[in-house]
Amino acid sequence: MSISDATVAVSEELAARDDMIVCRGVDKWFGDFQALSGITATIKEQEIVVVLGPSGSGKSTWIRCINRLEAHQSGQIIVDGIELTNDLRNIEKIRSEVGMVFQQFNLFPHLTVIDNITLAPIWVRRKSRPEAEEQALSLLERVGIPEQAQKFPGQLSGGQQQRVAIARALAMEPRVMLFDEPTSALDPEMIKEVLDVMEELARTGMTMMVVTHEMGFAREVADRIIFMEDGEIVEVGTPHHFFTEPAEERTKLFLSQVL
Amino acid sequence: MDDGDGVGAPVIGDKPAIERVATRPAEETHRSSAEWIRKNLFPNPFNSFLTVAFGIFVLVSARGLLNFVFSEERGWDAVRTNLRLIFTHAYPEEQYVRVWVCVGVVVALACLSLGLFASGGEGLRLRKISNALNATAAAIALGVVLREPSVLIGADGETVRDADGVVRQSFAEAMADRWAWWLAAAVLAVVALAVRRVPKRSDGSPAAVPTLDFAIGAMALPVLSTWVYPWGHYAFADGEFIAEPGRTVAMSTKVPWTVMWALAVASLIVGRWVSAQVDERALSRLRAVVAFTWLVVPFVLYWVVLRDPDLDWDRIFTVDAPLALAFGIGGGAVLWWLTADGRGELGRIGAIALLGFAAFHWVAAFMGWYPMLQKVRISFLLLAVMALLAHNFSGEAAKRRRLVLAWLVITTVFHYFATVMNTPSTVETPTEALIGGFAVTLVVAVFTLMLSFPLGVVLALARTSRLPIFRVMSTAYIEVVRGVPLITILIFFVVILPLFLPANMEISLFASATLGYTLFSAAYLAENVRGGLQSIRRGQYEASDAVGLSTVQRTVFIVLPQSLRASIPPLVGQVIATFKETSLLAIIGVFDILRMANSVIPAQTQFLGIKREGLLFVSLVYWVFSYMLSKQSQRLERRLGVGER
Numbered sequence: 001m002s003i004s005d006a007t008v009a010v011s012e013e014l015a016a017r018d019d020m021i022v023c024r025g026v027d028k029w030f031g032d033f034q035a036l037s038g039i040t041a042t043i044k045e046q047e048i049v050v051v052l053g054p055s056g057s058g059k060s061t062w063i064r065c066i067n068r069l070e071a072h073q074s075g076q077i078i079v080d081g082i083e084l085t086n087d088l089r090n091i092e093k094i095r096s097e098v099g100m101v102f103q104q105f106n107l108f109p110h111l112t113v114i115d116n117i118t119l120a121p122i123w124v125r126r127k128s129r130p131e132a133e134e135q136a137l138s139l140l141e142r143v144g145i146p147e148q149a150q151k152f153p154g155q156l157s158g159g160q161q162q163r164v165a166i167a168r169a170l171a172m173e174p175r176v177m178l179f180d181e182p183t184s185a186l187d188p189e190m191i192k193e194v195l196d197v198m199e200e201l202a203r204t205g206m207t208m209m210v211v212t213h214e215m216g217f218a219r220e221v222a223d224r225i226i227f228m229e230d231g232e233i234v235e236v237g238t239p240h241h242f243f244t245e246p247a248e249e250r251t252k253l254f255l256s257q258v259l
Numbered sequence: 260m261d262d263g264d265g266v267g268a269p270v271i272g273d274k275p276a277i278e279r280v281a282t283r284p285a286e287e288t289h290r291s292s293a294e295w296i297r298k299n300l301f302p303n304p305f306n307s308f309l310t311v312a313f314g315i316f317v318l319v320s321a322r323g324l325l326n327f328v329f330s331e332e333r334g335w336d337a338v339r340t341n342l343r344l345i346f347t348h349a350y351p352e353e354q355y356v357r358v359w360v361c362v363g364v365v366v367a368l369a370c371l372s373l374g375l376f377a378s379g380g381e382g383l384r385l386r387k388i389s390n391a392l393n394a395t396a397a398a399i400a401l402g403v404v405l406r407e408p409s410v411l412i413g414a415d416g417e418t419v420r421d422a423d424g425v426v427r428q429s430f431a432e433a434m435a436d437r438w439a440w441w442l443a444a445a446v447l448a449v450v451a452l453a454v455r456r457v458p459k460r461s462d463g464s465p466a467a468v469p470t471l472d473f474a475i476g477a478m479a480l481p482v483l484s485t486w487v488y489p490w491g492h493y494a495f496a497d498g499e500f501i502a503e504p505g506r507t508v509a510m511s512t513k514v515p516w517t518v519m520w521a522l523a524v525a526s527l528i529v530g531r532w533v534s535a536q537v538d539e540r541a542l543s544r545l546r547a548v549v550a551f552t553w554l555v556v557p558f559v560l561y562w563v564v565l566r567d568p569d570l571d572w573d574r575i576f577t578v579d580a581p582l583a584l585a586f587g588i589g590g591g592a593v594l595w596w597l598t599a600d601g602r603g604e605l606g607r608i609g610a611i612a613l614l615g616f617a618a619f620h621w622v623a624a625f626m627g628w629y630p631m632l633q634k635v636r637i638s639f640l641l642l643a644v645m646a647l648l649a650h651n652f653s654g655e656a657a658k659r660r661r662l663v664l665a666w667l668v669i670t671t672v673f674h675y676f677a678t679v680m681n682t683p684s685t686v687e688t689p690t691e692a693l694i695g696g697f698a699v700t701l702v703v704a705v706f707t708l709m710l711s712f713p714l715g716v717v718l719a720l721a722r723t724s725r726l727p728i729f730r731v732m733s734t735a736y737i738e739v740v741r742g743v744p745l746i747t748i749l750i751f752f753v754v755i756l757p758l759f760l761p762a763n764m765e766i767s768l769f770a771s772a773t774l775g776y777t778l779f780s781a782a783y784l785a786e787n788v789r790g791g792l793q794s795i796r797r798g799q800y801e802a803s804d805a806v807g808l809s810t811v812q813r814t815v816f817i818v819l820p821q822s823l824r825a826s827i828p829p830l831v832g833q834v835i836a837t838f839k840e841t842s843l844l845a846i847i848g849v850f851d852i853l854r855m856a857n858s859v860i861p862a863q864t865q866f867l868g869i870k871r872e873g874l875l876f877v878s879l880v881y882w883v884f885s886y887m888l889s890k891q892s893q894r895l896e897r898r899l900g901v902g903e904r
């Protein structure tokens with residue numbers, strides 16, 4: 001499939017918006033193993049993109065390249081007009097514009113919830129502590145756990161921890177949020193509380209790139225779905241296109257397995 | 260609401276009830292002791308054999324030790340009269356109040372900290388106290404029976420005598436005459452029984468007393484006894500020793516100890532009162548202040564209180580104060596400039612230039628190009644380090660002010676101590692060193708630890724660094740130091756280092772020994788910290804990077820706090836090792852506590868050759884301190900377990 005096919009799927013309304021993330025021919029190797037090959041995709045401002053694909057297809061690797069947790073070897077990644085290169089200043093800038101939520105939450109276990117959230121705003125955004133705390137409390141309110149501010153992560157349930165992690169990322173006031181399987185480590189009864197927060201976030205116009213296996217979320221919330229396999233983008237389309245008339249054999253096979 | 264407290268540890272007040280975890284299952288406590296003994300000591304023939312063999316071994320050793328300690332031939336007077344020598348060596352008696360001030364400050368600060376930090380916990384169960392009392396009573400009773408009376412050959416053949424030299428007619432009479440010990444054992448057993456009778460609390464939880472209150476309360480007993488019980492008055496004055504067994508202890512002993520005890524109680528009360536009054540934010544700030552005070556206190560106590568510098572005010576007004584002022588204002592201005600908005604790259608270049616400038620003066624010093632006050636060199640270095648950290652404080656005015664303020668504090672403290680350390684002392688001792696004995700052990704151990712901790716952390720970080728140059732240098736250093744015996748390093752620093760120093764630099768025996776210990780201990784600490792660093796999951800690094808923390812911020816806020824916590828047990832082990840290793844000071848010519856017992860006391864005319872008593876006592880002192888350290892580390896571990904999974 002070609003790049004033009006991928007862009008066809010973008011609706012006209014979306015196409016008019018600015019580009020937020022642009023990937024052009026991104027390659028990534030782990031030693032001899034090629035984890036990403038020629039990834040080319042554009043994510044528009046305020047767009048919600050869900051990335052699907054079987055395990056090991058390179059979804060995490062791709063999303064982690066976007067805020068430079070992994071370095072790609074060739075091709076271009078441009079976030080909000082800034083190209084990711086080895087230049088540390090660009091990496092710093094992009095990291096403060098891109099928020100990330102991990103499968104394993106990765107909260108800082110030795111800090112209270114509120115300190116988890118305010119640490120980066122105080123030391124990276126250079127906010128004053130009262131200002132940062134006020135913001136943190138309103139974010140906790142937004143993710144529905146204002147009463148947990150003084151607890152340690154270890155005292156919270158998985159769902160609560162993941163919501164703190166979302167609040168922590170939002171505290172940096174990012175322009176883009178990346179989610180790498182945010183609900184995969186959760187018990188089933190906690191998945192919904194996290195998805196609700198993400199949906200609410202989507203409604204406020206945040207640009208989001210979400211790796212998930214929650215087909216319901218993909219169908220309801222996504223503007224576009226990108227399907228990956230073996231480090232390549234196989235198919236791109238709206239949820240409607242994707243779930244009703246997938247073009248590629250591999251996509252059909254994948255859907256038949258997960259649905 | 261499902262967001263509530265359903266999951267995670269239950270919470271008492273604002274602290275998670277981690278201590279609860281230690282609660283033993285109830286059924287175990289109800290099992291009878293006979294059953295316990297059968298199950299644990301005699302479960303099968305082989306284990307029964309081990310139990311018996313080990314029991315015999317313990318009894319025989321205990322008998323030997325008791326016979327030794329209570330033998331009439333023992334010269335315990337050598338220890339009793341020389342206590343001052345053992346603890347402080349030749350520190351003059353008329354200045355002794357300074358020593359007590361030091362002890363007092365440490366006691367007060369310790370109890371204040373305990374009052375402020377202590378978590379309460381569930382306290383010490385009365386049952387446990389009762390068990391301990393019973394065990395003590397049993398040990399005393401057993402000891403009384405075990406210990407044989409000294410048998411001396413007198414004019415009439417054999418005479419049985421007891422420790423106090425009184426002649427007994429028979430073995431049985433000697434046993435009966437130990438009535439005071441029997442009585443003590445009986446009293447303890449009765450108290451134990453009474454304590455056990457205290458009913459459970461109304462909420463069904465076992466009766467308990469707060470651990471700290473109990474410990475400090477119990478301390479009142481020995482302190483009070485100095486006023487009423489005739490422990491004996493022993494002193495060493497002008498080479499003569501006074502031994503008056505029938506009297507209570509000297510005024511110069513019981514007054515200070517009583518004051519210390521009162522101080523402990525008062526500080527504990529103040530600490531608790533304050534922590535109950537102020538809010539969370541103020542409390543955490545207060546704790547930071549107390550922690551900082553702990554860092555400064557050793558310097559103040561040694562250099563100011565014990566040493567009492569003979570300040571030369573003329574020089575201070577003409578040289579020292581202007582210099583400090585110049586660095587304070589000049590350095591403050593430089594830092595203010597570096598952190599202005601949009602300084603960016605220029606700030607970094609400025610900081611690096613400053614570092615080069617500071618380093619240049621050190622090279623010049625070693626080459627002997629031009630003379631310069633040592634503290635000027637160090638000041639430039641400090642300023643360069645601050646400048647390197649400055650970008651973390653750039654932007655907002657409040658932050659920049661904080662940086663400048665920190666610089667002013669650092670400059671003031673540094674210049675103050677630099678001046679004080681270079682001033683001769685008013686305290687005159689007949690020996691070369693100001694202090695000796697146990698004081699020297701403590702001083703060297705404390706300074707070694709304070710210096711080697713930061714060094715060890717830096718070495719560990721360097722060894723795990725991504726930059727090969729740091730990794731190689733740190734690895735080489737650690738492996739070299741760990742491959743060389745400590746005594747070799749000490750001798751190197753004391754004997755050889757002074758020969759390498761340029762003519763205008765001097766180093767005292769203490770300083771060079773402390774330096775040797777520091778470099779040695781840092782290598783081991785580094786390995787312990789590295790273990791902690793490796794225990795941190797990759798996700799922590801990724802999350803720090805993802806929120807945009809710089810490498811320094813990530814290390815300071817995320818990596819180090821977690822890894823130091825993870826390595827508390829080995830770190831405390833290293834602290835204890837360092838404390839005990841100070842006994843090597845005796846070999847390089849310092850009069851430390853070991854040397855007092857091993858060669859100083861046995862050389863006194865009154866106590867010629869009496870060595871074993873002193874050595875036993877010194878071992879006891881070492882053991883008490885090491886044991887306290889390891890107990891505290893266990894407490895710390897439990898406390899810091901808070902918040903972890």
Ligand SMILES: Nc1ncnc2c1ncn2[C@@H]1O[C@H](COP(=O)(O)OP(=O)(O)O)[C@@H](O)[C@H]1O
Pocket residue numbers: 030033035053054055056057058059060061062
């Ligand atoms: N650090 C790494 N080193 C070597 N191989 C890796 C590394 N990270 C991921 N891979 C490999 O790259 C492929 C893609 O992994 P990943 O992006 O995690 O897949 P997904 O998230 O889609 O399950 C997998 O085959 C995985 O084994």
Ligand SMILES: [Mg+2]
Pocket residue numbers: 059060061181
């Ligand atoms: Mg993955």
